[in-house]
Amino acid sequence: MTRAAPPLPQALSLAELHGSLSDPVLDAMNFLNEVVGRFPDAISFAPGRPTEGDFEPEDLARHLLTYTTYLEKELGWSRDRVRTQLFQYGRTNGLIHELIARTVANDEGIHVPPEAIVVTTGCQEAMLLTLRALFARPEDTLLVSSPCYVGITGAARLLGIRVRPVPEGPAGPDPEAVLAAVRASREAGERPRAFYTVPDFANPSGASMGLAARERLLDVAADEDLLVLEDDPYGFFVRTGPARPTLKALDRGRRVVHLGSFAKTALPGARVGYVIADQEVIGPAGGRSLLADELSKIKSMTTVNTSAVSQAVIGGLLIESDCRLREANSRTIAHYRTNMDTLLDELERHFPARRRVELGISWNRPDGGFFLVVDVPFAADHRALELSARAFGVLWTPMSDFHLDGGGTRRLRLSCSSQSPEEITEGIARLAAFITAQLTGTAA
Known part of the structure; x- marks a missing residue:
């Protein structure tokens, strides 16, 4: 048949x-x-892609051992507690937030409590979490330098967030152009919510903002009730002149959400990033929390937590460098x-x-x-x-x-x-x- x-x-x-x-x-x-x-x-x-430099496969085991030794010898953890730290899901906000807080304080002069840091699966997740939390209304608009790194514009597209370009000059974003874009956005019935920028050696242009421009941008952000999303993967890699302070190091009004990554400065294969979100959030009943806590709620519904093993490897690397990655690089x-x-x-x-x-x-x-x-x-x-x-x-x-x-x-x-x-x-x-x-x- x-x-x-x-x-x-x-x-x-x-x-x-x-x-x-x-x-x-x-x-x-x-x-x-x-x-x-x-x-x-x-x-x-x-x-x-970053250079592989002097990386060797056996380095991973050494970093991991350094981290577990730190937990046992420095923090006094039991063997059972160390095992749980590595083998279980772990804290949604991350396990190495305290080491990251020490590192950004040493390297960048950024002083925030460890609780203001969310450890993410690469910086791309940091972008997604931040955009999802901040952009709540249909009229909310993200301002970005143009040309712009496609990771942020792609994330905004996935989330259905309106993007308005701000033309970039030879010295990076012009604060007056940002101000003009904010006002044009409002005139168009939008709510300009945040401005995304890579202030140091931007991808793709290589342009960098001067110190006066950075300070002026923060003034514009304060005057216009605008948040600044600072992405800073390349700031260590200065060719000429002194390193410039990050926008977050200059931030006195908690206007800057700092997006970070260890892909360029440590180990790209670990896929560990972070977001510094120390802005205060006030609930309808008057309760207060940090923006980092709100990002953690979203993360619990996406990646649940960042790999404990990857965090341990990065944690060991940070300990070995005395939480001073600039010197280690x-x-x-x-x-x-x-x-x-x-x-x-x-x-x-x-x-x-x-x-x-x-x-x-x-x-x-x-x-x-x-x-x-x-x-x-x-x-x-x-x-x-x-x-x-x-x-x-x-x-x-x-x-x-x-x-x-x-x-x-x-x-x-x-x-x-x-x-x-x-x-x-x-x-x-x-x-x-x-x-x-x-x-x-x-x-x-």
Whole structure:
């Protein structure tokens, strides 16, 4: 007897799924990952991944042992209590909040009680928790620098939060532009709730705010009842000049929610971040709590808690560094400084002043961090990126993927964080050949 063919599986319509799945930014990031995978031999200036430095697999076991020894010897915990700390779910707000509080006090001059810190699964979760807690009304609007890191705009898109771009200048966000955006937002019937910024060596632009601009931004925030979401993964990695204080270190009115991560300064594979949320929250009956406590309620319904093992590894690393990560990162800071210097020197060598004027090429000179931006006189889009990878063996990132206002079409981002100086030298030679071929019409 012949069996009837089984019915075809039911397909889901993309139109019936959440609108964020059709967002061009998500498609752009998938395209970039796909191109990187298809051209493994290309020299890549695309991802902003940190260097692996001197990491060795056995370091993980040492960090873990350091943390458990600290619990037993320094805090006097029993073996059973240590076992529970590592093997069970644990405190939703996190287990190493006290070590993090000591570290940010030593490194950044940020003095907050440990209870104001929520340990998160990477900084991306810190963004999601903070946005979900703060943005309650349909008219609530998030202001962001443009160009902007796609993690925050993607999180806002997932949560259905309106985003308004604030054009970024050569020295990062202009406080007066933020003020203008706040007023324009209100005139449009919105409630500007918070402004997101990376004040030091921003991703993607590499721009940094000066001290006067930071202080002025905090004044604007206070005057306009605006919160500032400060994301600071790159502040350690200064190339020239002194380190600048974080916005949170300058914050006297609890206007700043500080988003932190150990991905760049410690161990990216641990996926441990944190949020400093020391703002007071008043309930309808007059009860008071910290914003961190409210974020914890949301976390309990998402990731429940951050991996106890990952926290223990980071905790051990912090203890080994005496909770002074800036000093512990001295070799890494030197690596990034050398790489940025090499990148700038090689661009200068291939495009000296007269030639770059003739060709219409320019770039910025960041004071540190991972990224710089090159302006070119052609469309630096996904089609050009694929050609660059296939024919010239070099990858970069189109800046248009980071703009919310249609800008960046003739700009490309270069990241110099994970390569050796020799790879940077060869990569810029390939990039120069690609740019020259584009301008002479021979790239195809």
